[in-house]
Amino acid sequence: MENIIVKIEEGIAEVIINRPKSLNALNSETLKELGIAIKQISENRDIKVLIITGAGNKAFVAGADITEMKDLNAAQGRELARLAQKVFSDIENMPQVAIAAVNGYALGGGCELSMACDIRVASTKAKFGQPEVNLGITPGFAGTQRLPRLVGKGVAKELIFTTDMIDAKEAYRIGLVNKIYEPEELMIKVKEMSKKIMSKGSYAVSLAKAAVNNGMNMDTESAYNYEADIFGLCFATEDQKEGMKAFVEKRQANFKGC
Numbered sequence: 029m030e031n032i033i034v035k036i037e038e039g040i041a042e043v044i045i046n047r048p049k050s051l052n053a054l055n056s057e058t059l060k061e062l063g064i065a066i067k068q069i070s071e072n073r074d075i076k077v078l079i080i081t082g083a084g085n086k087a088f089v090a091g092a093d094i095t096e097m098k099d100l101n102a103a104q105g106r107e108l109a110r111l112a113q114k115v116f117s118d119i120e121n122m123p124q125v126a127i128a129a130v131n132g133y134a135l136g137g138g139c140e141l142s143m144a145c146d147i148r149v150a151s152t153k154a155k156f157g158q159p160e161v162n163l164g165i166t167p168g169f170a171g172t173q174r175l176p177r178l179v180g181k182g183v184a185k186e187l188i189f190t191t192d193m194i195d196a197k198e199a200y201r202i203g204l205v206n207k208i209y210e211p212e213e214l215m216i217k218v219k220e221m222s223k224k225i226m227s228k229g230s231y232a233v234s235l236a237k238a239a240v241n242n243g244m245n246m247d248t249e250s251a252y253n254y255e256a257d258i259f260g261l262c263f264a265t266e267d268q269k270e271g272m273k274a275f276v277e278k279r280q281a282n283f284k285g286c
Protein backbone atom coordinates (compact mmCIF):
# COMPACT_ATOMS: atom_id res chain seq x y z
CA MET A 29 0.00 0.00 0.00
CA GLU A 30 1.46 3.38 -1.00
CA ASN A 31 -1.15 5.77 0.26
CA ILE A 32 -2.29 4.24 3.51
CA ILE A 33 -0.59 2.63 6.49
CA VAL A 34 -2.31 -0.25 8.28
CA LYS A 35 -1.28 -1.28 11.80
CA ILE A 36 -2.91 -4.13 13.67
CA GLU A 37 -2.32 -4.51 17.38
CA GLU A 38 -4.27 -6.18 20.18
CA GLY A 39 -7.50 -6.43 18.20
CA ILE A 40 -7.38 -2.83 16.97
CA ALA A 41 -6.72 -1.96 13.33
CA GLU A 42 -5.41 1.51 12.68
CA VAL A 43 -5.65 2.85 9.13
CA ILE A 44 -3.68 6.03 8.50
CA ILE A 45 -4.38 7.96 5.30
CA ASN A 46 -0.83 8.81 4.34
CA ARG A 47 -0.59 11.65 1.81
CA PRO A 48 0.39 14.49 4.13
CA LYS A 49 1.79 16.66 1.30
CA SER A 50 -1.75 16.84 -0.15
CA LEU A 51 -3.33 17.03 3.30
CA ASN A 52 -4.32 13.36 2.88
CA ALA A 53 -6.67 14.15 -0.02
CA LEU A 54 -8.38 11.04 -1.35
CA ASN A 55 -7.39 10.11 -4.90
CA SER A 56 -8.71 6.98 -6.56
CA GLU A 57 -5.60 4.94 -5.69
CA THR A 58 -6.04 5.80 -2.00
CA LEU A 59 -9.72 4.86 -2.16
CA LYS A 60 -8.83 1.53 -3.80
CA GLU A 61 -6.24 0.78 -1.11
CA LEU A 62 -8.69 1.79 1.59
CA GLY A 63 -11.27 -0.56 0.05
CA ILE A 64 -8.83 -3.48 0.12
CA ALA A 65 -7.85 -2.76 3.74
CA ILE A 66 -11.47 -2.49 4.87
CA LYS A 67 -12.35 -5.80 3.21
CA GLN A 68 -9.43 -7.56 4.92
CA ILE A 69 -10.20 -6.00 8.30
CA SER A 70 -13.92 -6.85 8.01
CA GLU A 71 -13.05 -10.50 7.46
CA ASN A 72 -10.62 -10.70 10.37
CA ARG A 73 -12.59 -11.81 13.41
CA ASP A 74 -9.70 -11.02 15.74
CA ILE A 75 -10.11 -7.31 14.97
CA LYS A 76 -12.84 -5.64 17.00
CA VAL A 77 -12.26 -1.93 16.34
CA LEU A 78 -11.05 0.07 13.34
CA ILE A 79 -9.52 3.51 13.86
CA ILE A 80 -9.13 5.79 10.84
CA THR A 81 -6.89 8.85 11.07
CA GLY A 82 -4.70 11.07 8.91
CA ALA A 83 -0.91 11.27 8.69
CA GLY A 84 0.84 14.41 9.91
CA ASN A 85 -0.49 17.01 12.28
CA LYS A 86 -2.54 19.14 9.90
CA ALA A 87 -5.23 17.04 8.27
CA PHE A 88 -7.49 14.07 8.74
CA VAL A 89 -8.51 14.21 5.06
CA ALA A 90 -8.88 17.51 3.15
CA GLY A 91 -11.41 16.00 0.74
CA ALA A 92 -11.29 14.27 -2.58
CA ASP A 93 -8.12 15.02 -4.54
CA ILE A 94 -9.03 18.12 -6.55
CA THR A 95 -6.00 17.81 -8.85
CA GLU A 96 -7.21 14.38 -9.96
CA MET A 97 -10.90 15.29 -9.96
CA LYS A 98 -10.68 18.48 -12.03
CA ASP A 99 -10.32 16.73 -15.41
CA LEU A 100 -12.79 13.90 -14.90
CA ASN A 101 -15.49 13.34 -17.48
CA ALA A 102 -18.99 12.21 -16.52
CA ALA A 103 -18.20 8.50 -16.84
CA GLN A 104 -15.04 8.80 -14.73
CA GLY A 105 -16.91 10.88 -12.15
CA ARG A 106 -19.51 8.14 -11.91
CA GLU A 107 -16.81 5.48 -11.54
CA LEU A 108 -15.11 7.46 -8.76
CA ALA A 109 -18.44 7.94 -7.01
CA ARG A 110 -19.23 4.22 -7.19
CA LEU A 111 -15.80 3.35 -5.81
CA ALA A 112 -16.03 5.78 -2.89
CA GLN A 113 -19.65 4.95 -2.10
CA LYS A 114 -18.76 1.25 -1.88
CA VAL A 115 -15.74 1.88 0.38
CA PHE A 116 -17.68 4.22 2.66
CA SER A 117 -20.68 1.92 2.96
CA ASP A 118 -18.34 -1.02 3.64
CA ILE A 119 -16.98 1.00 6.59
CA GLU A 120 -20.49 1.86 7.79
CA ASN A 121 -21.63 -1.76 7.60
CA MET A 122 -18.51 -3.63 8.70
CA PRO A 123 -19.08 -5.85 11.76
CA GLN A 124 -16.43 -4.00 13.75
CA VAL A 125 -16.82 -0.57 15.30
CA ALA A 126 -15.18 2.17 13.22
CA ILE A 127 -13.87 5.28 14.98
CA ALA A 128 -12.60 8.36 13.13
CA ALA A 129 -9.77 10.04 15.03
CA VAL A 130 -10.05 13.45 13.41
CA ASN A 131 -6.68 15.11 13.87
CA GLY A 132 -7.08 18.14 11.58
CA TYR A 133 -8.99 19.21 8.47
CA ALA A 134 -11.94 16.94 7.67
CA LEU A 135 -13.34 18.62 4.58
CA GLY A 136 -15.65 17.38 1.83
CA GLY A 137 -14.87 13.70 1.30
CA GLY A 138 -12.86 13.83 4.56
CA CYS A 139 -15.86 14.92 6.59
CA GLU A 140 -17.87 12.28 4.71
CA LEU A 141 -15.27 9.61 5.54
CA SER A 142 -15.51 10.53 9.22
CA MET A 143 -19.31 10.28 9.00
CA ALA A 144 -19.10 6.79 7.53
CA CYS A 145 -17.48 5.79 10.84
CA ASP A 146 -19.64 4.94 13.85
CA ILE A 147 -18.00 7.47 16.18
CA ARG A 148 -15.99 10.66 15.60
CA VAL A 149 -13.41 11.76 18.15
CA ALA A 150 -11.73 15.07 17.31
CA SER A 151 -8.59 16.90 18.36
CA THR A 152 -8.97 20.54 19.35
CA LYS A 153 -7.28 21.30 16.00
CA ALA A 154 -9.91 19.54 13.89
CA LYS A 155 -11.93 21.52 11.37
CA PHE A 156 -14.98 20.22 9.58
CA GLY A 157 -16.74 21.43 6.45
CA GLN A 158 -18.43 20.53 3.20
CA PRO A 159 -16.85 22.96 0.71
CA GLU A 160 -18.09 21.22 -2.45
CA VAL A 161 -20.31 24.00 -3.77
CA ASN A 162 -17.18 26.21 -3.87
CA LEU A 163 -16.01 23.84 -6.60
CA GLY A 164 -19.32 23.73 -8.42
CA ILE A 165 -20.23 20.25 -7.22
CA THR A 166 -22.49 18.80 -4.54
CA PRO A 167 -21.23 16.52 -1.75
CA GLY A 168 -20.98 13.15 -3.47
CA PHE A 169 -19.72 10.68 -0.90
CA ALA A 170 -23.08 10.62 0.92
CA GLY A 171 -22.60 13.95 2.74
CA THR A 172 -26.09 15.09 1.76
CA GLN A 173 -27.42 11.97 3.48
CA ARG A 174 -25.21 11.28 6.49
CA LEU A 175 -24.77 14.90 7.63
CA PRO A 176 -28.52 15.65 8.07
CA ARG A 177 -28.96 12.32 9.85
CA LEU A 178 -26.28 13.35 12.35
CA VAL A 179 -26.94 17.04 12.87
CA GLY A 180 -30.45 17.62 11.48
CA LYS A 181 -31.61 18.96 8.13
CA GLY A 182 -31.36 22.69 8.89
CA VAL A 183 -27.78 22.70 10.20
CA ALA A 184 -26.66 20.29 7.46
CA LYS A 185 -28.09 22.53 4.77
CA GLU A 186 -26.44 25.61 6.30
CA LEU A 187 -23.04 23.88 6.36
CA ILE A 188 -23.40 22.64 2.78
CA PHE A 189 -24.83 25.89 1.31
CA THR A 190 -22.42 28.30 3.08
CA THR A 191 -19.37 25.95 3.04
CA ASP A 192 -18.53 27.39 6.48
CA MET A 193 -15.71 25.53 8.19
CA ILE A 194 -16.43 24.74 11.82
CA ASP A 195 -14.02 23.97 14.62
CA ALA A 196 -14.13 20.95 16.92
CA LYS A 197 -16.13 22.78 19.62
CA GLU A 198 -18.87 23.73 17.20
CA ALA A 199 -18.82 20.23 15.69
CA TYR A 200 -19.32 18.88 19.21
CA ARG A 201 -22.12 21.35 19.91
CA ILE A 202 -24.10 20.27 16.83
CA GLY A 203 -23.52 16.58 17.48
CA LEU A 204 -21.09 15.89 14.66
CA VAL A 205 -18.34 14.73 17.02
CA ASN A 206 -18.61 12.62 20.16
CA LYS A 207 -15.55 13.85 22.09
CA ILE A 208 -12.75 16.40 21.82
CA TYR A 209 -9.20 16.05 23.16
CA GLU A 210 -5.90 17.89 22.91
CA PRO A 211 -3.90 16.64 19.88
CA GLU A 212 -1.33 14.75 21.98
CA GLU A 213 -4.13 12.95 23.84
CA LEU A 214 -6.27 12.06 20.81
CA MET A 215 -4.94 8.60 19.96
CA ILE A 216 -4.54 7.65 23.64
CA LYS A 217 -8.18 8.46 24.31
CA VAL A 218 -9.40 6.79 21.10
CA LYS A 219 -7.52 3.63 22.07
CA GLU A 220 -9.00 3.79 25.58
CA MET A 221 -12.47 4.00 24.05
CA SER A 222 -11.62 1.14 21.68
CA LYS A 223 -10.52 -1.06 24.58
CA LYS A 224 -13.66 -0.26 26.53
CA ILE A 225 -15.80 -1.30 23.54
CA MET A 226 -13.68 -4.44 23.05
CA SER A 227 -14.27 -5.51 26.65
CA LYS A 228 -18.00 -5.90 25.88
CA GLY A 229 -19.72 -8.75 24.06
CA SER A 230 -18.39 -8.01 20.57
CA TYR A 231 -21.14 -9.97 18.82
CA ALA A 232 -23.76 -7.92 20.65
CA VAL A 233 -21.92 -4.69 19.79
CA SER A 234 -21.90 -5.75 16.16
CA LEU A 235 -25.62 -6.58 16.22
CA ALA A 236 -26.39 -3.27 17.95
CA LYS A 237 -24.50 -1.45 15.18
CA ALA A 238 -26.59 -3.24 12.55
CA ALA A 239 -29.79 -2.49 14.50
CA VAL A 240 -29.04 1.24 14.61
CA ASN A 241 -27.82 1.48 11.00
CA ASN A 242 -30.54 -0.60 9.38
CA GLY A 243 -33.31 0.55 11.71
CA MET A 244 -32.63 4.22 10.82
CA ASN A 245 -33.52 3.41 7.21
CA MET A 246 -36.85 1.74 8.07
CA ASP A 247 -40.24 3.04 9.10
CA THR A 248 -40.63 3.01 12.90
CA GLU A 249 -42.83 -0.08 13.09
CA SER A 250 -40.48 -2.16 10.92
CA ALA A 251 -37.50 -0.87 12.92
CA TYR A 252 -39.09 -1.99 16.20
CA ASN A 253 -39.74 -5.42 14.72
CA TYR A 254 -36.19 -5.60 13.42
CA GLU A 255 -34.85 -4.61 16.85
CA ALA A 256 -36.93 -7.36 18.46
CA ASP A 257 -35.51 -9.92 16.01
CA ILE A 258 -31.94 -8.78 16.70
CA PHE A 259 -32.64 -8.86 20.46
CA GLY A 260 -33.99 -12.41 20.11
CA LEU A 261 -30.92 -13.43 18.15
CA CYS A 262 -28.71 -12.47 21.12
CA PHE A 263 -30.28 -15.34 23.07
CA ALA A 264 -28.73 -17.77 20.62
CA THR A 265 -25.22 -16.58 21.54
CA GLU A 266 -22.74 -17.84 24.11
CA ASP A 267 -21.99 -14.24 25.07
CA GLN A 268 -25.57 -13.70 26.30
CA LYS A 269 -25.35 -16.81 28.50
CA GLU A 270 -21.93 -15.78 29.81
CA GLY A 271 -22.86 -12.10 30.31
CA MET A 272 -25.93 -12.87 32.40
CA LYS A 273 -24.26 -15.73 34.28
CA ALA A 274 -21.35 -13.45 35.18
CA PHE A 275 -23.75 -10.78 36.46
CA VAL A 276 -25.52 -13.27 38.72
CA GLU A 277 -22.18 -14.66 39.93
CA LYS A 278 -20.90 -11.11 40.56
CA ARG A 279 -17.81 -11.47 38.34
CA GLN A 280 -16.42 -10.00 35.11
CA ALA A 281 -17.85 -11.65 32.00
CA ASN A 282 -15.44 -13.52 29.77
CA PHE A 283 -16.91 -12.85 26.35
CA LYS A 284 -15.92 -14.92 23.31
CA GLY A 285 -17.63 -12.88 20.60
CA CYS A 286 -19.97 -15.66 19.56
Ligand code: DAK
Nearest residue numbers: 050051053090091092093094105108109136137159168169
Ligand atom coordinates in the same frame (compact mmCIF):
# COMPACT_ATOMS: atom_id res chain seq x y z
N1 DAK B 1 -6.92 17.93 -3.15
C1 DAK B 1 -5.67 18.02 -3.59
N2 DAK B 1 -4.70 18.71 -2.98
C2 DAK B 1 -5.03 19.34 -1.84
C3 DAK B 1 -6.33 19.28 -1.29
C4 DAK B 1 -7.31 18.52 -1.99
N3 DAK B 1 -8.56 18.37 -1.56
N4 DAK B 1 -6.36 20.02 -0.16
C5 DAK B 1 -5.12 20.50 0.00
N5 DAK B 1 -4.31 20.09 -1.00
C6 DAK B 1 -2.91 20.40 -1.20
C7 DAK B 1 -2.71 21.85 -1.61
O1 DAK B 1 -2.92 22.01 -3.00
C8 DAK B 1 -1.27 22.08 -1.22
O2 DAK B 1 -0.44 21.48 -2.19
P1 DAK B 1 0.94 22.22 -2.67
O3 DAK B 1 0.54 23.56 -3.16
O4 DAK B 1 1.79 22.28 -1.43
O5 DAK B 1 1.48 21.29 -3.73
C9 DAK B 1 -1.13 21.27 0.06
O6 DAK B 1 -2.20 20.33 0.04
C10 DAK B 1 -1.29 22.11 1.32
O7 DAK B 1 -2.48 22.84 1.21
P2 DAK B 1 -2.57 24.44 1.39
O8 DAK B 1 -1.28 25.08 0.99
O9 DAK B 1 -3.80 24.89 0.71
O10 DAK B 1 -2.71 24.54 2.97
P3 DAK B 1 -3.45 25.68 3.79
O11 DAK B 1 -3.11 25.43 5.22
O12 DAK B 1 -3.19 27.02 3.21
O13 DAK B 1 -5.02 25.39 3.58
C11 DAK B 1 -7.00 23.98 3.42
C12 DAK B 1 -5.59 24.20 4.06
C13 DAK B 1 -7.49 22.60 3.84
C14 DAK B 1 -7.96 25.05 3.99
C15 DAK B 1 -6.89 24.13 1.90
O14 DAK B 1 -5.85 23.27 1.43
C16 DAK B 1 -8.15 23.76 1.18
O15 DAK B 1 -9.10 24.54 1.12
N6 DAK B 1 -8.15 22.57 0.57
C17 DAK B 1 -9.23 22.13 -0.26
C18 DAK B 1 -10.39 21.69 0.55
C19 DAK B 1 -11.47 21.18 -0.37
O16 DAK B 1 -12.09 21.96 -1.09
N7 DAK B 1 -11.55 19.87 -0.44
C20 DAK B 1 -12.32 19.22 -1.47
C21 DAK B 1 -13.76 19.20 -1.09
S1 DAK B 1 -14.66 18.53 -2.41
C22 DAK B 1 -17.30 12.60 -5.93
C23 DAK B 1 -17.91 12.68 -4.75
C24 DAK B 1 -17.37 13.42 -3.77
C25 DAK B 1 -16.25 14.13 -3.97
C26 DAK B 1 -15.61 14.02 -5.16
C27 DAK B 1 -16.14 13.27 -6.16
N8 DAK B 1 -17.91 11.88 -7.00
C28 DAK B 1 -19.30 11.52 -6.80
C29 DAK B 1 -17.19 11.49 -8.14
C30 DAK B 1 -15.72 14.91 -2.91
C31 DAK B 1 -15.36 16.17 -3.12
C32 DAK B 1 -14.66 16.89 -2.11
O17 DAK B 1 -14.13 16.39 -1.17
